[in-house]
Amino acid sequence: MNNLVAQQNAVTELMRVSPLADELAERFARAGHSLYLVGGSVRDALLGRTTNDLDFTTDARPDRVLQIVSEWGDAVWDVGIAFGTVGVTKNGTTLEITTFRADSYDRVGRNPEVTFGDTIEGDLLRRDFTVNAMAIDLVGKTFIDPHDGMDALRLKVLDTPALPQESFADDPLRMMRAARFSAQLGFTAAPRVVEAMTSMSEEIDRITAERVQTELSKLMLAPDPQPGLELLVDTGLADRVLPELPGMRLAIDEHHQHKDVYQHSLTVLAQAIALEKSHEPASGPDLVLRLAALLHDIGKPATREFTPGGGVSFHHHEVVGARMTRKRLRALKYSKEIVEQVSQLVFLHLRFHGYGGGEWTDSAVRRYVTDAGDLLTRLHKLVRADSTTRNKRKAAALQATYDDLEARIARIKEQEDLDRVRPDLDGNEIMRLLGLPPGPQVGQAWKFLKELRLDRGPLEHDEAVAELKKWAAAEGLGSGQPPQN
Known part of the structure; x- marks a missing residue:
């Protein structure tokens, strides 16, 4: 399919899925203004992804936008009006309308000096990636793609409209967004983008921990976080925002063979994601489980010891890892609940290995359940995901043993109500x-x-x-x- 046909199809599809856009465009046209659908809304339509959040841009100034939509929307808010954005809800759909921007940055912080622009071309140039720099003229029903975003979409490449060094200097958070889109969309960053991210990784220090955490969480909740995490590590960004992750890349020498902890952790994460839906109780993307899967072995580098005969040990790495996890997640400003839940899963992930062939007493099973508490179903999935051996017989034996433990837990729960263990006297x-x-x-x-x-x-x-x-x-x-x- 050539680009012209694809562009027309995109216009047609967006008009079909969002009649509100057409309705809103008529209001702006009657008021003598243009209106464009931009950004992720256009990108997702071309990818066949649905969204209820629509982003628009216009030549109308914010006060004028308020006048145009005030009687049309079910609710209107102007919290972002200082940045040129007016929010509207209509029939359950959220719309944001932003005046053309031509911002300038002091390149010390992240927030720009807001300057309103006069053209759609100037507005698209300041956007983060070419796949987000396409627009649809809702009045003229035409497709606008000055930076070949359609080609980038077809090739699954992340590139910037301006030079990446300029783009990232303006807003270093865009480097985290590159990793996030790699995970969410399965796109590959262009070589010049990777080069700029690598040379400018320290610029991420200008961004608050809260904003970094938001992007990291979105990355972790993507269908496949691994490409995004690898981009963070390969460019050095992870050294600034999650240094424990590249810290797990342990050298393997010919005398001390052992698994690479970094690659093992990525595999455990992938297997935990697969278990979210396949192992009961099924769930959607689970940030706590995914963070625990990624970080469960971060204590290994600090506890590694070589043993006689060419072996290697990591005694108490779960204890050290839980402490490191708590410290890192607090630094990233995660909520107290997430910090404690992820840390506890890291602390408990090795407990099962004492089960052996089922030698635990009922008392040990009760303690396992009680210590896990509300995290028990997540712990089940994490422990199962932590088996990455290539030996099929060994892998099957581990899964069968955990099946046995889960069955014992179910039997004891039926008899004793383990979820609410209390003393026999109050x-x-x-x-x-x-x-x-x-x-x-x-x-x-x-x-x-x-x-x-x-x-x-x-x-x-x-x-x-x-x-x-x-x-x-x-x-x-x-x-x-x-x-x-």
Whole structure:
């Protein structure tokens, strides 16, 4: 299909999927202004991807845009009006309309000095990549592609409308976006883009951790994060934003053979993504699981030791890795919940290997479930994904062993309600039986009973009371009389 036919098809398709665009264009035309659909909306239409978020640009200034859409939209907001953007919702669809921009940057921070432009060509030149620098004139129904974005789309290449050095100097976050689009779209960065990213990687330090984290999260949630992660590592950007990732590239010499931890981690990530849907309970893209899969072995470089006979060990790398994970995710300004969940998965990912051929007692199974808590289904997937051996017999044996563990967990859950493991006696009864007032001694008794519950499963009431009193006597706790008011 030649470009002319493809361009016409794009116009037709966008008009079909978004009659709102045509309706809005008529309003702007009546007001004497142009209106263009731009950016990701055009790109995604050409790729056959659907979106409910539409981006427009116009020669109308922001105050004029507000006048045009105020009576048409279901809701209108002007939070971004200082940057020339007016937001509108109509029939459940979100639209953003931005006045042509011809910004200038001080190349110290990221925010530009906002300057409004007068032409669509000037506006497209300032965009991040040529595949995002195409537009459709909604009034004239014509396709505009001054930077050969259609060819780049066909070749699956990421290139910049301006020189990449100029583009990235204006906004270094575009380098992270290049990695993100590599993951989301399966595109390859043009050689000159890779060269600029490599020579300018330190410029990413101008960008706040929050913005870097947003791009990294989008990359991690893409269908295939690996190309994006490899681009970050190969260009040196990862050294600035996620140094633990390239830090896992351990040299392999002829005397100490072992898996490359970096490549192993990318494989585990890919396998975890496959398990999101294939292993029950199925889920959509899971940021916590994916981050844990990528980072589960980041403690290995710091714990590597060579052993006699040419072996290598990584003792306690899960403990070190959990600490490193927590530190890195905090630096990237992830939420407290995500930090704790990912760190706990990293900490627990080796626990299963003590299961052997099923030698765990029911007590060990209970502790595994209790320690995992709400993360248990993610832990199942992470542990399964962590098997990257090429030995088919060994891989099958590992999966069968984990099948057995999951089956045991299911059986014990049915019998004991493991999701809510509690002592057989509550705090009020502990105080009554031991004659204790509220305080830390009650907490110690409660903890003892919980440990007993994990070890032996549910106890009869009289047995639990006897065990509590025996423990209290040994600890010298309680008078045996009700607490005095």
